[in-house]
Amino acid sequence: MSPPSFRARFRCSDGCDFQAELTEVVYRCPRCQGLLEVEHDLEALAQRSAAEWKALFDGRFRAGPWPLGSGVWGKKEWVYPQLALENVVSMYEGGSPLLRLDRYAQELGLGPDDVWLKECGVTHTGSFKDLGMTVLVSAVKEMRARGVRVDAVACASTGDTSAALAAYCAAAGIPSVVLLPRGKISIAQLVQPIANGALVLELDTDFDGCMKVVQELASAPGLYLANSMNSLRIEGQKTLAVELAQQLGWEVPDWVVIPGGNLGNASAVGRGFLMMKQLGLVSRLPRLVVAQARSANPLFRAVAAAGGKPTRDLEVAPVAAQKTLASAIQIGAPVSARRALRALEALDGLVEDATEQELSDAAARADRAGAYADPHTGVALAVLEKLAARGTIRKGERVAVISTAHGLKFSDFKVGYHAGSLPCVAPRLVNPSVQVAASLGAVQDAVAKRFGVRA
Ligand SMILES: *Cc1c(COP(=O)(O)O)cnc(C)c1O
Numbered sequence: 001m002s003p004p005s006f007r008a009r010f011r012c013s014d015g016c017d018f019q020a021e022l023t024e025v026v027y028r029c030p031r032c033q034g035l036l037e038v039e040h041d042l043e044a045l046a047q048r049s050a051a052e053w054k055a056l057f058d059g060r061f062r063a064g065p066w067p068l069g070s071g072v073w074g075k076k077e078w079v080y081p082q083l084a085l086e087n088v089v090s091m092y093e094g095g096s097p098l099l100r101l102d103r104y105a106q107e108l109g110l111g112p113d114d115v116w117l118k119e120c121g122v123t124h125t126g127s128f129k130d131l132g133m134t135v136l137v138s139a140v141k142e143m144r145a146r147g148v149r150v151d152a153v154a155c156a157s158t159g160d161t162s163a164a165l166a167a168y169c170a171a172a173g174i175p176s177v178v179l180l181p182r183g184k185i186s187i188a189q190l191v192q193p194i195a196n197g198a199l200v201l202e203l204d205t206d207f208d209g210c211m212k213v214v215q216e217l218a219s220a221p222g223l224y225l226a227n228s229m230n231s232l233r234i235e236g237q238k239t240l241a242v243e244l245a246q247q248l249g250w251e252v253p254d255w256v257v258i259p260g261g262n263l264g265n266a267s268a269v270g271r272g273f274l275m276m277k278q279l280g281l282v283s284r285l286p287r288l289v290v291a292q293a294r295s296a297n298p299l300f301r302a303v304a305a306a307g308g309k310p311t312r313d314l315e316v317a318p319v320a321a322q323k324t325l326a327s328a329i330q331i332g333a334p335v336s337a338r339r340a341l342r343a344l345e346a347l348d349g350l351v352e353d354a355t356e357q358e359l360s361d362a363a364a365r366a367d368r369a370g371a372y373a374d375p376h377t378g379v380a381l382a383v384l385e386k387l388a389a390r391g392t393i394r395k396g397e398r399v400a401v402i403s404t405a406h407g408l409k410f411s412d413f414k415v416g417y418h419a420g421s422l423p424c425v426a427p428r429l430v431n432p433s434v435q436v437a438a439s440l441g442a443v444q445d446a447v448a449k450r451f452g453v454r455a
Protein backbone atom coordinates (compact mmCIF):
# COMPACT_ATOMS: atom_id res chain seq x y z
CA MET A 1 0.00 0.00 0.00
CA SER A 2 1.45 3.37 -0.94
CA PRO A 3 1.54 5.93 1.85
CA PRO A 4 -1.40 8.34 1.89
CA SER A 5 -0.55 11.79 0.50
CA PHE A 6 -1.05 14.49 3.05
CA ARG A 7 -1.64 18.17 2.31
CA ALA A 8 -1.92 21.26 4.46
CA ARG A 9 -3.16 24.73 3.56
CA PHE A 10 -3.82 28.14 5.12
CA ARG A 11 -7.28 28.76 6.48
CA CYS A 12 -8.75 31.79 8.24
CA SER A 13 -8.75 31.12 11.98
CA ASP A 14 -11.58 33.52 12.66
CA GLY A 15 -14.35 31.37 11.33
CA CYS A 16 -14.75 32.45 7.71
CA ASP A 17 -13.93 29.94 4.97
CA PHE A 18 -10.98 31.70 3.30
CA GLN A 19 -8.27 29.27 2.18
CA ALA A 20 -4.89 29.63 0.46
CA GLU A 21 -1.94 27.50 -0.58
CA LEU A 22 1.09 27.51 1.74
CA THR A 23 3.20 28.91 -1.12
CA GLU A 24 1.06 32.07 -1.36
CA VAL A 25 2.30 35.32 0.19
CA VAL A 26 -0.56 35.96 2.61
CA TYR A 27 -0.52 36.58 6.37
CA ARG A 28 -4.06 37.65 7.20
CA CYS A 29 -7.46 36.75 5.87
CA PRO A 30 -8.24 39.27 3.10
CA ARG A 31 -11.96 39.06 3.95
CA CYS A 32 -12.05 39.53 7.73
CA GLN A 33 -8.40 40.41 8.64
CA GLY A 34 -8.24 37.38 10.96
CA LEU A 35 -4.95 35.52 11.37
CA LEU A 36 -4.47 32.44 9.26
CA GLU A 37 -3.73 28.97 10.54
CA VAL A 38 -2.32 25.94 8.81
CA GLU A 39 -5.07 23.41 8.37
CA HIS A 40 -4.18 19.74 8.09
CA ASP A 41 -6.26 16.98 6.54
CA LEU A 42 -6.98 15.17 9.81
CA GLU A 43 -9.04 12.51 8.08
CA ALA A 44 -6.11 11.54 5.91
CA LEU A 45 -3.71 11.67 8.88
CA ALA A 46 -6.09 9.46 10.88
CA GLN A 47 -5.62 6.70 8.30
CA ARG A 48 -2.43 5.94 10.18
CA SER A 49 -2.99 4.64 13.68
CA ALA A 50 -1.61 6.39 16.75
CA ALA A 51 0.80 3.48 17.23
CA GLU A 52 2.09 3.90 13.67
CA TRP A 53 2.67 7.63 14.16
CA LYS A 54 4.52 7.04 17.40
CA ALA A 55 6.71 4.37 15.82
CA LEU A 56 7.47 6.63 12.83
CA PHE A 57 8.35 9.62 15.03
CA ASP A 58 10.39 7.51 17.47
CA GLY A 59 12.33 5.88 14.64
CA ARG A 60 13.43 9.22 13.19
CA PHE A 61 14.05 11.08 16.47
CA ARG A 62 17.63 12.38 16.58
CA ALA A 63 18.55 9.71 14.05
CA GLY A 64 17.60 10.57 10.52
CA PRO A 65 18.02 10.22 7.60
CA TRP A 66 18.74 13.94 7.11
CA PRO A 67 16.75 16.11 7.71
CA LEU A 68 14.25 13.80 9.42
CA GLY A 69 16.43 13.51 12.53
CA SER A 70 15.42 17.11 13.29
CA GLY A 71 12.77 17.33 16.01
CA VAL A 72 10.62 19.36 13.63
CA TRP A 73 11.14 17.52 10.34
CA GLY A 74 10.83 14.12 11.96
CA LYS A 75 7.17 15.15 12.25
CA LYS A 76 7.00 16.60 8.75
CA GLU A 77 3.59 15.06 7.92
CA TRP A 78 2.09 17.10 10.75
CA VAL A 79 3.98 20.29 9.87
CA TYR A 80 4.23 20.86 6.11
CA PRO A 81 3.59 17.51 4.46
CA GLN A 82 3.84 18.48 0.80
CA LEU A 83 7.12 20.44 1.12
CA ALA A 84 9.87 19.03 -1.12
CA LEU A 85 12.58 17.53 1.10
CA GLU A 86 15.28 19.28 -0.95
CA ASN A 87 13.84 22.64 0.17
CA VAL A 88 14.07 21.89 3.89
CA VAL A 89 16.48 24.30 5.59
CA SER A 90 17.41 22.59 8.83
CA MET A 91 19.96 23.27 11.56
CA TYR A 92 18.97 20.08 13.37
CA GLU A 93 16.50 21.97 15.59
CA GLY A 94 14.38 20.27 18.24
CA GLY A 95 15.45 17.14 20.04
CA SER A 96 16.21 19.37 23.02
CA PRO A 97 16.79 17.94 26.52
CA LEU A 98 14.00 17.36 29.01
CA LEU A 99 15.60 17.66 32.44
CA ARG A 100 14.23 16.38 35.70
CA LEU A 101 14.74 19.17 38.25
CA ASP A 102 14.44 17.00 41.34
CA ARG A 103 16.30 19.17 43.84
CA TYR A 104 14.47 22.28 42.69
CA ALA A 105 11.10 20.51 42.87
CA GLN A 106 11.75 19.37 46.42
CA GLU A 107 12.59 22.91 47.45
CA LEU A 108 9.11 23.92 46.33
CA GLY A 109 7.55 21.12 48.37
CA LEU A 110 6.90 19.02 45.26
CA GLY A 111 8.07 15.48 44.54
CA PRO A 112 11.39 14.62 42.84
CA ASP A 113 9.59 13.47 39.66
CA ASP A 114 7.26 16.45 39.48
CA VAL A 115 9.18 19.24 37.71
CA TRP A 116 10.68 18.87 34.22
CA LEU A 117 12.49 21.55 32.27
CA LYS A 118 12.09 21.41 28.48
CA GLU A 119 15.26 23.13 27.34
CA CYS A 120 14.17 24.62 24.03
CA GLY A 121 17.14 27.00 24.23
CA VAL A 122 19.61 24.15 23.75
CA THR A 123 19.54 24.51 19.97
CA HIS A 124 21.39 26.14 17.10
CA THR A 125 20.68 29.83 17.84
CA GLY A 126 19.91 29.36 21.53
CA SER A 127 16.14 29.81 21.61
CA PHE A 128 12.92 27.99 20.67
CA LYS A 129 12.55 30.36 17.73
CA ASP A 130 14.55 27.85 15.63
CA LEU A 131 11.57 25.47 15.72
CA GLY A 132 9.38 27.88 13.80
CA MET A 133 12.03 29.53 11.67
CA THR A 134 13.13 26.28 10.04
CA VAL A 135 9.59 25.90 8.68
CA LEU A 136 9.24 29.49 7.54
CA VAL A 137 12.59 29.65 5.76
CA SER A 138 12.02 26.23 4.18
CA ALA A 139 8.65 27.49 2.91
CA VAL A 140 10.39 30.55 1.43
CA LYS A 141 12.92 28.31 -0.29
CA GLU A 142 10.07 26.30 -1.78
CA MET A 143 8.31 29.49 -2.93
CA ARG A 144 11.45 30.76 -4.63
CA ALA A 145 11.96 27.39 -6.29
CA ARG A 146 8.48 27.71 -7.76
CA GLY A 147 9.04 31.22 -9.02
CA VAL A 148 7.18 33.13 -6.31
CA ARG A 149 8.91 36.47 -5.82
CA VAL A 150 10.64 36.75 -2.42
CA ASP A 151 13.73 38.99 -2.55
CA ALA A 152 14.30 39.06 1.22
CA VAL A 153 12.70 37.98 4.47
CA ALA A 154 12.09 40.55 7.22
CA CYS A 155 11.12 40.52 10.89
CA ALA A 156 10.80 42.73 13.93
CA SER A 157 12.28 41.07 16.97
CA THR A 158 13.02 41.19 20.66
CA GLY A 159 16.29 39.45 19.85
CA ASP A 160 15.74 35.75 19.36
CA THR A 161 13.54 35.80 16.25
CA SER A 162 16.13 37.90 14.44
CA ALA A 163 18.94 35.55 15.46
CA ALA A 164 17.01 32.55 14.13
CA LEU A 165 15.90 34.28 10.94
CA ALA A 166 19.44 35.44 10.13
CA ALA A 167 20.95 31.99 10.71
CA TYR A 168 18.41 30.04 8.65
CA CYS A 169 18.47 32.59 5.85
CA ALA A 170 22.28 32.48 5.79
CA ALA A 171 22.13 28.68 5.57
CA ALA A 172 19.70 28.93 2.65
CA GLY A 173 21.42 31.85 0.89
CA ILE A 174 18.36 34.09 1.24
CA PRO A 175 18.78 37.79 2.21
CA SER A 176 17.30 38.83 5.56
CA VAL A 177 16.39 42.15 7.22
CA VAL A 178 15.88 42.48 10.98
CA LEU A 179 14.36 45.42 12.87
CA LEU A 180 15.43 45.65 16.52
CA PRO A 181 14.56 48.05 19.35
CA ARG A 182 17.85 49.85 20.05
CA GLY A 183 19.36 49.10 23.47
CA LYS A 184 16.59 46.69 24.45
CA ILE A 185 18.12 43.32 23.61
CA SER A 186 21.16 41.48 24.94
CA ILE A 187 24.57 41.92 23.32
CA ALA A 188 24.64 38.23 22.36
CA GLN A 189 21.31 38.57 20.59
CA LEU A 190 22.45 41.68 18.73
CA VAL A 191 25.65 40.15 17.43
CA GLN A 192 24.02 36.96 16.14
CA PRO A 193 22.30 38.45 13.03
CA ILE A 194 25.32 40.69 12.47
CA ALA A 195 27.54 37.61 12.29
CA ASN A 196 25.10 35.82 9.99
CA GLY A 197 25.09 38.66 7.48
CA ALA A 198 21.56 40.04 7.91
CA LEU A 199 20.79 43.71 7.34
CA VAL A 200 20.52 44.71 11.03
CA LEU A 201 18.47 47.87 11.65
CA GLU A 202 18.35 49.30 15.19
CA LEU A 203 15.30 51.54 15.68
CA ASP A 204 14.79 54.06 18.44
CA THR A 205 11.55 52.49 19.65
CA ASP A 206 10.29 49.36 21.40
CA PHE A 207 9.28 46.01 19.86
CA ASP A 208 5.73 47.15 19.23
CA GLY A 209 7.14 50.13 17.30
CA CYS A 210 9.39 47.85 15.20
CA MET A 211 6.43 45.58 14.51
CA LYS A 212 4.37 48.45 13.10
CA VAL A 213 7.13 49.46 10.71
CA VAL A 214 7.90 45.95 9.50
CA GLN A 215 4.25 45.22 8.74
CA GLU A 216 4.08 48.27 6.49
CA LEU A 217 7.44 47.40 4.96
CA ALA A 218 6.25 43.88 4.11
CA SER A 219 3.12 45.12 2.37
CA ALA A 220 5.37 45.85 -0.63
CA PRO A 221 5.99 42.93 -3.01
CA GLY A 222 9.24 41.02 -2.64
CA LEU A 223 9.66 41.29 1.13
CA TYR A 224 8.29 38.32 3.08
CA LEU A 225 7.25 38.80 6.71
CA ALA A 226 8.67 36.35 9.24
CA ASN A 227 6.89 37.41 12.44
CA SER A 228 4.83 34.90 14.34
CA MET A 229 1.61 36.24 12.90
CA ASN A 230 2.91 34.05 10.07
CA SER A 231 1.36 30.73 11.01
CA LEU A 232 4.05 28.65 9.31
CA ARG A 233 6.19 29.31 12.37
CA ILE A 234 3.45 28.10 14.69
CA GLU A 235 3.48 24.71 12.90
CA GLY A 236 7.15 24.20 13.73
CA GLN A 237 6.76 25.36 17.32
CA LYS A 238 3.82 22.99 17.71
CA THR A 239 6.23 20.05 17.53
CA LEU A 240 7.59 21.06 20.91
CA ALA A 241 4.42 19.69 22.51
CA VAL A 242 4.70 16.47 20.53
CA GLU A 243 8.35 16.09 21.44
CA LEU A 244 7.59 16.71 25.10
CA ALA A 245 4.99 13.92 25.18
CA GLN A 246 7.37 11.70 23.24
CA GLN A 247 10.14 12.25 25.81
CA LEU A 248 7.70 11.34 28.60
CA GLY A 249 6.96 8.01 26.89
CA TRP A 250 3.91 9.41 25.07
CA GLU A 251 2.33 10.68 28.25
CA VAL A 252 1.23 14.25 28.82
CA PRO A 253 2.23 16.21 31.91
CA ASP A 254 -0.50 17.54 34.20
CA TRP A 255 0.69 21.11 33.69
CA VAL A 256 2.69 23.03 31.10
CA VAL A 257 4.04 26.42 32.20
CA ILE A 258 5.29 28.71 29.44
CA PRO A 259 6.45 32.34 29.31
CA GLY A 260 4.39 34.44 26.90
CA GLY A 261 5.04 37.68 25.02
CA ASN A 262 3.52 37.80 21.56
CA LEU A 263 1.75 34.55 22.58
CA GLY A 264 2.53 32.57 19.44
CA ASN A 265 4.40 29.88 21.33
CA ALA A 266 1.66 29.30 23.91
CA SER A 267 -0.87 28.86 21.11
CA ALA A 268 1.52 26.56 19.24
CA VAL A 269 1.94 24.32 22.27
CA GLY A 270 -1.82 24.18 22.69
CA ARG A 271 -2.21 23.20 19.03
CA GLY A 272 0.34 20.43 19.39
CA PHE A 273 -1.45 18.83 22.32
CA LEU A 274 -4.84 19.15 20.63
CA MET A 275 -3.57 17.52 17.45
CA MET A 276 -2.08 14.60 19.40
CA LYS A 277 -5.38 14.10 21.19
CA GLN A 278 -7.38 14.30 17.94
CA LEU A 279 -5.18 11.64 16.37
CA GLY A 280 -5.24 9.45 19.46
CA LEU A 281 -1.56 9.66 20.43
CA VAL A 282 -2.54 10.85 23.90
CA SER A 283 -5.78 10.40 25.78
CA ARG A 284 -5.91 13.66 27.74
CA LEU A 285 -4.69 17.25 27.72
CA PRO A 286 -2.43 19.08 30.17
CA ARG A 287 -3.49 22.33 31.81
CA LEU A 288 -1.72 25.28 30.21
CA VAL A 289 -0.27 28.16 32.25
CA VAL A 290 0.92 31.30 30.47
CA ALA A 291 3.44 33.30 32.52
CA GLN A 292 3.95 36.99 31.82
CA ALA A 293 6.32 39.59 33.23
CA ARG A 294 4.37 42.05 35.37
CA SER A 295 5.93 44.88 33.37
CA ALA A 296 4.32 43.59 30.17
CA ASN A 297 1.21 41.65 31.13
CA PRO A 298 -1.72 42.53 28.84
CA LEU A 299 -3.05 38.95 28.78
CA PHE A 300 -2.82 38.59 32.55
CA ARG A 301 -4.72 41.84 33.03
CA ALA A 302 -7.46 40.89 30.60
CA VAL A 303 -7.96 37.48 32.17
CA ALA A 304 -7.82 38.82 35.75
CA ALA A 305 -10.43 41.47 34.89
CA ALA A 306 -12.70 38.68 33.63
CA GLY A 307 -12.44 36.77 36.92
CA GLY A 308 -9.38 34.65 36.15
CA LYS A 309 -10.84 32.27 33.59
CA PRO A 310 -9.45 32.67 30.05
CA THR A 311 -12.08 32.38 27.33
CA ARG A 312 -11.77 32.82 23.58
CA ASP A 313 -13.98 35.89 23.37
CA LEU A 314 -11.94 38.04 25.79
CA GLU A 315 -10.57 41.29 24.43
CA VAL A 316 -6.91 41.87 25.27
CA ALA A 317 -6.34 45.62 25.48
CA PRO A 318 -2.83 46.68 24.48
CA VAL A 319 -0.63 48.14 27.23
CA ALA A 320 2.58 50.16 27.02
CA ALA A 321 5.11 47.45 27.87
CA GLN A 322 7.56 48.59 30.56
CA LYS A 323 11.19 47.60 30.77
CA THR A 324 11.78 44.08 32.08
CA LEU A 325 14.78 41.80 32.46
CA ALA A 326 12.73 39.33 30.43
CA SER A 327 13.34 41.53 27.39
CA ALA A 328 12.10 39.02 24.80
CA ILE A 329 8.61 39.27 26.26
CA GLN A 330 8.48 43.04 26.64
CA ILE A 331 5.46 43.20 24.35
CA GLY A 332 2.35 45.27 24.97
CA ALA A 333 0.17 44.33 21.99
CA PRO A 334 0.46 40.55 21.50
CA VAL A 335 -0.33 39.57 17.92
CA SER A 336 -1.44 36.04 18.85
CA ALA A 337 -3.62 36.91 21.86
CA ARG A 338 -6.75 35.39 20.30
CA ARG A 339 -4.96 32.22 19.29
CA ALA A 340 -3.54 31.89 22.80
CA LEU A 341 -6.94 32.41 24.41
CA ARG A 342 -8.39 29.64 22.28
CA ALA A 343 -5.57 27.33 23.44
CA LEU A 344 -6.04 28.39 27.06
CA GLU A 345 -9.76 27.72 26.89
CA ALA A 346 -9.24 24.28 25.35
CA LEU A 347 -6.52 23.37 27.88
CA ASP A 348 -8.32 24.65 30.99
CA GLY A 349 -5.64 27.30 31.32
CA LEU A 350 -4.44 29.94 33.74
CA VAL A 351 -2.49 33.17 33.32
CA GLU A 352 -0.15 34.53 36.00
CA ASP A 353 2.53 37.18 36.14
CA ALA A 354 5.82 37.66 37.97
CA THR A 355 7.79 40.67 39.17
CA GLU A 356 11.45 41.36 38.40
CA GLN A 357 12.34 40.21 41.90
CA GLU A 358 10.38 36.98 41.55
CA LEU A 359 11.71 36.04 38.13
CA SER A 360 15.31 36.72 39.14
CA ASP A 361 15.18 34.71 42.36
CA ALA A 362 13.34 31.84 40.66
CA ALA A 363 16.01 31.65 37.95
CA ALA A 364 18.74 31.68 40.61
CA ARG A 365 16.96 28.99 42.64
CA ALA A 366 16.78 26.72 39.60
CA ASP A 367 20.44 27.48 38.83
CA ARG A 368 21.38 26.31 42.31
CA ALA A 369 19.80 22.98 41.39
CA GLY A 370 21.84 22.71 38.21
CA ALA A 371 19.82 24.68 35.63
CA TYR A 372 21.04 27.86 33.91
CA ALA A 373 17.83 29.76 33.50
CA ASP A 374 17.40 32.80 31.27
CA PRO A 375 15.07 35.52 32.60
CA HIS A 376 12.07 34.34 30.52
CA THR A 377 12.34 30.85 31.92
CA GLY A 378 12.65 32.67 35.26
CA VAL A 379 9.18 34.12 34.68
CA ALA A 380 7.76 30.63 34.13
CA LEU A 381 9.58 29.24 37.17
CA ALA A 382 8.36 32.11 39.37
CA VAL A 383 4.79 31.39 38.30
CA LEU A 384 5.27 27.69 39.04
CA GLU A 385 6.53 28.67 42.52
CA LYS A 386 3.42 30.79 43.11
CA LEU A 387 1.02 28.09 41.97
CA ALA A 388 2.80 25.49 44.10
CA ALA A 389 2.73 27.77 47.16
CA ARG A 390 -0.98 28.40 46.59
CA GLY A 391 -1.70 24.67 46.32
CA THR A 392 -3.01 24.98 42.76
CA ILE A 393 -0.17 22.73 41.58
CA ARG A 394 0.14 19.83 44.00
CA LYS A 395 2.75 17.27 44.91
CA GLY A 396 2.48 14.25 42.63
CA GLU A 397 1.38 16.32 39.63
CA ARG A 398 3.83 16.45 36.77
CA VAL A 399 4.79 19.91 35.54
CA ALA A 400 6.72 20.73 32.37
CA VAL A 401 8.29 24.19 32.38
CA ILE A 402 9.15 25.43 28.90
CA SER A 403 12.59 27.01 28.93
CA THR A 404 12.58 29.30 25.92
CA ALA A 405 16.22 30.39 25.61
CA HIS A 406 19.73 29.44 26.65
CA GLY A 407 20.94 31.23 29.78
CA LEU A 408 24.23 32.02 28.05
CA LYS A 409 22.44 34.54 25.83
CA PHE A 410 21.70 36.57 28.98
CA SER A 411 25.05 36.85 30.74
CA ASP A 412 24.34 40.46 31.75
CA PHE A 413 21.33 39.23 33.70
CA LYS A 414 23.38 36.60 35.53
CA VAL A 415 26.31 38.89 36.23
CA GLY A 416 24.00 41.66 37.41
CA TYR A 417 22.10 39.32 39.71
CA HIS A 418 25.19 38.03 41.48
CA ALA A 419 26.71 41.51 41.65
CA GLY A 420 23.48 42.86 43.13
CA SER A 421 23.25 45.51 40.43
CA LEU A 422 19.98 44.65 38.67
CA PRO A 423 17.30 47.36 38.80
CA CYS A 424 14.32 46.57 41.08
CA VAL A 425 15.95 43.39 42.40
CA ALA A 426 17.34 42.67 45.88
CA PRO A 427 18.84 39.25 45.09
CA ARG A 428 18.39 36.52 47.72
CA LEU A 429 20.74 33.90 46.29
CA VAL A 430 23.89 35.78 45.36
CA ASN A 431 27.14 33.91 45.03
CA PRO A 432 29.83 36.48 44.33
CA SER A 433 33.29 35.27 43.44
CA VAL A 434 35.97 35.73 46.09
CA GLN A 435 39.21 37.59 45.32
CA VAL A 436 42.13 35.84 47.04
CA ALA A 437 45.89 36.09 47.05
CA ALA A 438 47.74 33.54 44.91
CA SER A 439 48.84 31.45 47.89
CA LEU A 440 47.84 28.09 49.32
CA GLY A 441 47.06 29.63 52.70
CA ALA A 442 44.66 32.20 51.29
CA VAL A 443 42.83 29.54 49.26
CA GLN A 444 42.64 27.21 52.29
CA ASP A 445 41.17 30.07 54.33
CA ALA A 446 38.54 30.75 51.69
CA VAL A 447 37.55 27.07 51.49
CA ALA A 448 37.40 26.82 55.28
CA LYS A 449 35.26 29.94 55.49
CA ARG A 450 32.75 28.62 52.99
CA PHE A 451 32.57 24.95 53.99
CA GLY A 452 33.86 24.89 57.55
CA VAL A 453 36.59 22.38 56.65
CA ARG A 454 40.33 22.85 56.43
CA ALA A 455 41.98 20.96 53.59
C1 LIG B 1 10.06 34.95 21.75
C2 LIG B 1 10.39 34.56 23.14
C3 LIG B 1 9.39 34.33 24.10
C4 LIG B 1 7.94 34.61 23.85
O1 LIG B 1 7.34 33.83 22.87
P1 LIG B 1 5.98 34.36 22.22
O2 LIG B 1 5.64 33.38 21.18
O3 LIG B 1 6.29 35.72 21.67
O4 LIG B 1 4.99 34.45 23.34
C5 LIG B 1 9.77 33.90 25.35
N1 LIG B 1 11.06 33.70 25.66
C6 LIG B 1 12.04 33.91 24.77
C7 LIG B 1 13.45 33.69 25.20
C8 LIG B 1 11.74 34.34 23.49
O5 LIG B 1 12.74 34.57 22.61
Ligand SMILES: [Zn+2]
Pocket: 012, 013, 014, 015, 016, 017, 018, 029, 030, 031, 032, 033, 034
Ligand atom coordinates in the same frame (compact mmCIF):
# COMPACT_ATOMS: atom_id res chain seq x y z
ZN1 LIG C 1 -11.54 35.40 7.57
